[in-house]
Amino acid sequence: ADGVTARIEKNLRSASPGRVRELFREINPHLVGEKKFESRWSNKRKEASVLVPLIRREDRLNVVMTVRSSQMPSHPGQISFPGGKAQPEDDGPIATALREVHEEVNIEPKAVQVLGSLGVHMGGLGFAVTPIIGLVDSAAAMKPCPREVDEIFEVPLDFIANLENHITEDRHLDGVMYKMYAAPYGRYHIWGLTAGILRSFAELVQDVKTEITK
Numbered sequence: 001a002d003g004v005t006a007r008i009e010k011n012l013r014s015a016s017p018g019r020v021r022e023l024f025r026e027i028n029p030h031l032v033g034e035k036k037f038e039s040r041w042s043n044k045r046k047e048a049s050v051l052v053p054l055i056r057r058e059d060r061l062n063v064v065m066t067v068r069s070s071q072m073p074s075h076p077g078q079i080s081f082p083g084g085k086a087q088p089e090d091d092g093p094i095a096t097a098l099r100e101v102h103e104e105v106n107i108e109p110k111a112v113q114v115l116g117s118l119g120v121h122m123g124g125l126g127f128a129v130t131p132i133i134g135l136v137d138s139a140a141a142m143k144p145c146p147r148e149v150d151e152i153f154e155v156p157l158d159f160i161a162n163l164e165n166h167i168t169e170d171r172h173l174d175g176v177m178y179k180m181y182a183a184p185y186g187r188y189h190i191w192g193l194t195a196g197i198l199r200s201f202a203e204l205v206q207d208v209k210t211e212i213t214k
Contacts, residue, residue, distance in 0.1 A: 004061060004157075005054065005115065005135055007208045009203050012116025012133060015204070019119035020128075023196035027168055027179045036174050045128035049096035050083025052118070052201060053107065054157065055136045063198075064136065065190070066105060070152050077117035077150070079190045081197070082107075085127070093130035101134075105152055106143040112136055116202050127208065129179040131197045161206070166199045 024037070031037055053064040070077045082101040090096040094117075112134040121129045144152050159165055160183070167180045169191065170193040182191040183198050190198065 004208050008133065009115040011015055011099050011207070013206050015119065020122065021119065021196070021200060022122040022124060023181060023193065026124070027181070028191065030172070030175070031178055036046070045122070047086040048084060048127045049086065049092070049093040049100070049130045049132055050081035050197070051097040051101045052081055052131050052133045052197065053101065053112070053136045054133065055154065056138045057154070058090050061157040062155055063160055064105070064142070064152065064154055066144065066149045067151040067153070069146070069148050071147070078192070079188055080194050083129070094132055097132040104145050107136055107140050110138040118197065118204065121193060121197055121200065129193065131200070133201070153188065159185060160198055160202050163202055166195070166202060
């Protein structure tokens with residue numbers, strides 16, 4: 001696992017820090033400018049960050065994910081990473097991600113070794129989301145914040161690294177069909193921006209895929 005995390009960190013350093021991924025545009029170019037999706041085309045983006053937490057479990061790495069509370073005003077019950085919008089007191093995207101992961105799942109900032117960033121991912125509802133990749137101390141006492149998180153679960157990194165597990169699916173909004181990324185895992189239906197971020201991460205780790213799946 002140590003060798004894999006070192007390679008992931010190296011790959012993140014090699015990637016362009018200014019890269020931006022507009023997932024919706026990538027797979028729905030024909031809907032660019034469609035009024036029913038106009039919130040996606042706003043130039044006034046709200047900054048947000050998520051932590052993609054890696055954690056060692058015996059001889060492999062897992063990714064920690066959450067099920068959002070059914071009481072949340074946005075995306076209730078959906079699969080997500082710990083994260084949220086930037087606050088004035090945050091000193092950049094990393095600080096936002098570490099603050100949010102502490103609030104949502106009780107992982108203290110000192111328990112996270114930041115490996116790097118995937119770059120900005122443009123999401124719906126006007127957010128520009130920066131995914132931060134971090135290695136979490138395996139002894140961290142994770143506990144969901146009941147107000148925000150219904151469940152914490154883990155997905156093996158070798159599942160995520162396999163591009164065959166990443167699909168696109170048809171969805172509808174007000175009668176308009178569009179495609180969105182998805183990565184179903186057991187009873188967890190991961191889709192939307194979260195699945196798009198997982199897809200980006202999977203692409204990043206392709207050169208270490210054989211080591212992950214040993």
